[in-house]
Amino acid sequence: MAEQPTLGEILKKSEEFLVRKAIDNARGDARRLLAHGLGIAPMQVLLQFERPLTDAEVATLRALVVRRSQNEPLQHILGTVGFRHLEIRCDARALVPRNETEQIVDEVLSRVKGTPKARVHEVGIGTGCISLSLRHERADLRVTASDISPDALALAGRNAQILGIWVPMLRMDLLAGIRPDSLDAVVSNPPYIASREIAKLSAEVQADPLLALDGGADGLDIFRRLVPQALDALKPGGWLVAEHGFDQGISTRELCGQGWTDVATVRDLSGQDRFLVAQKE
Numbered sequence: 339m340a341e342q343p344t345l346g347e348i349l350k351k352s353e354e355f356l357v358r359k360a361i362d363n364a365r366g367d368a369r370r371l372l373a374h375g376l377g378i379a380p381m382q383v384l385l386q387f388e389r390p391l392t393d394a395e396v397a398t399l400r401a402l403v404v405r406r407s408q409n410e411p412l413q414h415i416l417g418t419v420g421f422r423h424l425e426i427r428c429d430a431r432a433l434v435p436r437n438e439t440e441q442i443v444d445e446v447l448s449r450v451k452g453t454p455k456a457r458v459h460e461v462g463i464g465t466g467c468i469s470l471s472l473r474h475e476r477a478d479l480r481v482t483a484s485d486i487s488p489d490a491l492a493l494a495g496r497n498a499q500i501l502g503i504w505v506p507m508l509r510m511d512l513l514a515g516i517r518p519d520s521l522d523a524v525v526s527n528p529p530y531i532a533s534r535e536i537a538k539l540s541a542e543v544q545a546d547p548l549l550a551l552d553g554g555a556d557g558l559d560i561f562r563r564l565v566p567q568a569l570d571a572l573k574p575g576g577w578l579v580a581e582h583g584f585d586q587g588i589s590t591r592e593l594c595g596q597g598w599t600d601v602a603t604v605r606d607l608s609g610q611d612r613f614l615v616a617q618k619e
């Protein structure tokens with residue numbers, strides 16, 4: 339009878355297979371997938387190199403690695419992604435939360451710091467990562483959120499339920515149903531990729547819903563509507579905080595004309611222009 343393969347051997351084979359399939363970060367992904375399949379922490383994969391695997395375990399791991407080799411996003415296979423302090427469920431119904439977006443929560447929190455029970459509305463909730471983090475990190479905030487996608491709202495609702503964090507959510511086009519002068523902050527990570535660029539993106543990014551990516555001809559269609567709507571919805575002195583592409587700092591600032599003050603671009607941790615911040619006069 340053939341000897342059972344060890345976890346170390348399967349890790350090596352999986353990594354080599356993913357490299358042959360041109361998967362970025364083949365080593366890291368192979369380790370995460372094997373850990374997921376065996377229900378252990380990724381670090382344990384390295385500590386259990388000599389562990390013999392059963393036929394059933396090998397079959398489970400092979401199926402996961404094959405899915406990744408076909409460009410299915412790692413986060414969809416794992417089913418969750420870490421975002422700040424939360425474990426967020428993710429699947430094809432909404433954008434996979436990105437690392438650089440974590441900072442938008444700090445940008446909002448620092449601007450409503452001196453405002454107890456500040457009213458914050460998120461446009462385009464996706465998985466819920468931003469709104470749920472805001473509520474989790476400042477329980478007194480009155481956070482509401484919306485999305486035009488029923489799929490995203492269903493996923494965000496499920497995340498809220500699992501995490502036990504209460505954020506009222508509704509289906510709405512941008513800020514259409516929000517009372518004028520009622521918000522202390524509007525936060526959004528809207529779709530901002532130019533339509534013609536989408537076909538050039540990696541297969542993993544293209545697994546995100548088109549509605550979460552496509553910002554029209556120059557990527558700024560949503561910004562052009564969001565900026566004036568936010569001006570209307572914010573209280574005097576309220577803040578708009580919105581994520582954008584690395585090359586959209588100037589053009590998003592230019593959209594904030596009369597009625598806005600303190601218009602600025604905040605860079606992300608890699609030094610790229612990333613967030614428009616603007617205060618209503």
Ligand SMILES: C[S@@+](CC[C@H](N)C(=O)[O-])C[C@H]1O[C@@H](n2cnc3c(N)ncnc32)[C@H](O)[C@@H]1O
Nearest residue numbers: 433462463464485486487511512527529549550
């Ligand atoms: C880039 S995703 C961001 C999701 C999540 N907030 C995040 O940061 O991971 C943009 C979201 O905006 C939503 N969206 C697109 N157009 C919209 C509109 N007109 N009104 C409201 N939401 C919209 C999409 O469905 C998508 O969930």
